[in-house]
Amino acid sequence: MINKTCFIRILFYLNEIFLISFKYACAQNLALNKPTASSSVYASEGIYSGPNLMVDGDRDPEYFAGHCFMSSDGPAGPNWALLDLADYYFVDSAILFARNDKGTYPLCGQYRYPIVASAKHTLKCNANIKLSYRYVIVQQPTNGDGYLTVCEMEVYSAKNLNSKIWKRHSNYQLVGYNFGEIKPSNKLECLLKCLPGECDSFNFQVVEEICQLNNHLNGYEQSDLRNTSGWSFYEVHFA
Missing domain, CATH: 3.50.4.10 (Hepatocyte Growth Factor)
Structure with missing residues (x-):
């Protein structure tokens, strides 16, 4: 042997x-259509903004198109959304797609820059990467504006x-x-x-x-x- x-x-x-x-592997979005939960859900003007919408595969940044999650928590509220990957993975990165307006806060205390409307924001995992994980949580800092909004969330495992x-x-x-x-x-x-x-x-x-x-x-x-x-x-x- x-x-x-x-x-x-x-x-x-x-x-x-x-x-x-070196080892090549195709990137697969682990978050697509997986179970979700959130601290609250914003519902207004006939639009239900449940957390399942942030993993529906649609990156449309227009909130009123009905594909974005939004919480109803105000400033200093819980403002979180949870994703269940349904298995354990060595997570390399999580990608968040912002809506096209209303939101210029830092992400999770680890994202160093202001959020840009209609943009893609990638957070590389940089702590305790030796362990595998099942749950991914995005949360607005307590000094944020409230009403956490994510139009799409994607999660990718490490290739090697x-x-x-x-x-x-x-x-x-x-x-x-x-x-x-x-x-x-x-x-x-x-x-x-x-x-x-x-x-x-x-x-x-x-x-x-x-x-x-x-x-x-x-x-x-x-x-x-x-x-x-x-x-x-x-x-x-x-x-």
């Missing part, structure tokens, strides 16, 4: 480190669990999630110490060669990602 061996190439670019084991990208954020340091600090000889050694399932990201200070290992199972607050000269923040997601 011959054991199969996988080879991983480590490629360094300006802002990213690629750990790549051995292929990952470490994204570098220069002059940034994540504060408050550190569980260990070492002094490696280089950033590659720091990366190899960030073990999947235990470590979700790391901070590296090149001058003093300091490596800080971070854990943030439930994500991190954007305000904790501080602009700090001389440091670099690395977070991982599937390639």
Whole structure:
């Protein structure tokens, strides 16, 4: 019996480190027509905006066309929608399609930019990616405008669990999630110490060669990602 061996190439670019084991797979939307639930449903002007509409396969951003989910929770309300994938998957990314008006809030505290009307917004999973998941929840932050609206939600699994990208954020340091600090000889050694399932990201200070290992199972607050000269923040997601 011959054991199969996988080879991983480590490629360094300006802002990213690629750990790549090549394998091709067609992308399949895991969310399509799967069971859903939500904190509330907005119903007005003859339109019922249930959460099932965000997985009906129609990306139409026009709310009044009847293909968008919308909650009835106001500002600081629950404002969430849940998707049951009906099985467990190693989720690579979730894609949300915004309606064509009314909504310019950040997503889930992890999406760093304002929502653009009628646009596609991709959130790469970057914490605890070693585990498989069944349920996907989208939730508006408590300082949002309320009435969470999603016209379509798509979820994709990782094509290859051995292929990952470490994204570098220069002059940034994540504060408050550190569980260990070492002094490696280089950033590659720091990366190899960030073990999947235990470590979700790391901070590296090149001058003093300091490596800080971070854990943030439930994500991190954007305000904790501080602009700090001389440091670099690395977070991982599937390639």
